[in-house]
Amino acid sequence: GAVVSQHPSRVICKSGTSVKIECRSLDFQATTMFWYRQFPKQSLMLMATSNEGSKATYEQGVEKDKFLINHASLTLSTLTVTSAHPEDSSFYICSARFRGSYEQYFGPGTRLTVT
Amino acid sequence: AQSVSQHNHHVILSEAASLELGCNYSYGGTVNLFWYVQYPGQHLQLLLKYFSGDPLVKGIKGFEAEFIKSKFSFNLRKPSVQWSDTAEYFCAVNSGGYQKVTFGTGTKLQVIP
Numbered sequence: 678g679a680v681v682s683q684h685p686s687r688v689i690c691k692s693g694t695s696v697k698i699e700c701r702s703l704d705f706q707a708t709t710m711f712w713y714r715q716f717p718k719q720s721l722m723l724m725a726t727s728n729e730g731s732k733a734t735y736e737q738g739v740e741k742d743k744f745l746i747n748h749a750s751l752t753l754s755t756l757t758v759t760s761a762h763p764e765d766s767s768f769y770i771c772s773a774r775f776r777g778s779y780e781q782y783f784g785p786g787t788r789l790t791v792t
Numbered sequence: 793a794q795s796v797s798q799h800n801h802h803v804i805l806s807e808a809a810s811l812e813l814g815c816n817y818s819y820g821g822t823v824n825l826f827w828y829v830q831y832p833g834q835h836l837q838l839l840l841k842y843f844s845g846d847p848l849v850k851g852i853k854g855f856e857a858e859f860i861k862s863k864f865s866f867n868l869r870k871p872s873v874q875w876s877d878t879a880e881y882f883c884a885v886n887s888g889g890y891q892k893v894t895f896g897t898g899t900k901l902q903v904i905p
Binding site: 719779781782784 | 892
């Protein structure tokens with residue numbers, strides 16, 4: 678149980694375009710979803726926390742107009758990287774938590790490459 | 793603010809050797825502590841967790857961790873590692889409630905057959 682999927686697993690886009698990454702909880706209702714970014718040889722950096730039906734809370738230094746997060750349902754959150762730049766190339770990971778749980782369940786990640 | 797430090801960045805062990813990975817956190821209040829593992833090409837998985845109670849926590853695959861409050865530590869141990877334990881290990885802390893989880897920088901473990 679507690680499976681989280683991400684789509685796509687890899688995406689390549691041109692500089693200036695936007696790309697959307699989906700995060701789904703497959704067998705539970707995720708009241709909270711988290712978006713992380715992982716740089717090579719570094720830890721996960723929390724970008725934002727989103728609760729179903731409300732606006733995402735962004736961490737300091739993360740541009741909310743650039744990284745749009747939508748948590749429209751209890752099983753789906755999306756991260757849209759707008760006007761992508763090569764420095765946005767990274768590994769993006771989502772996780773989800775259900776009500777009453779401290780644990781987070783992680784998706785497999787999405788490798789974004791901006792050319 | 794909470795923070796987590798993992799002192800070992802890369803550890804190389806032979807099979808059957810014992811393992812101890814250090815994790816220290818900084819936060820003065822109640823904490824929940826986690827160890828996650830990321831096998832090559834796979835996503836993060838929970839290895840074990842501590843919320844309260846017995847400070848010695850047993851997880852999957854023979855791993856255990858001990859919460860020592862006075863030292864702000866939550867070290868991961870395994871008495872005898874296997875080649876299949878080759879992975880990256882992340883310590884994480886959550887300051888109680890439903891606050892965010894902060895991850896350490898990770899330790900790459902390489903087990904040599």
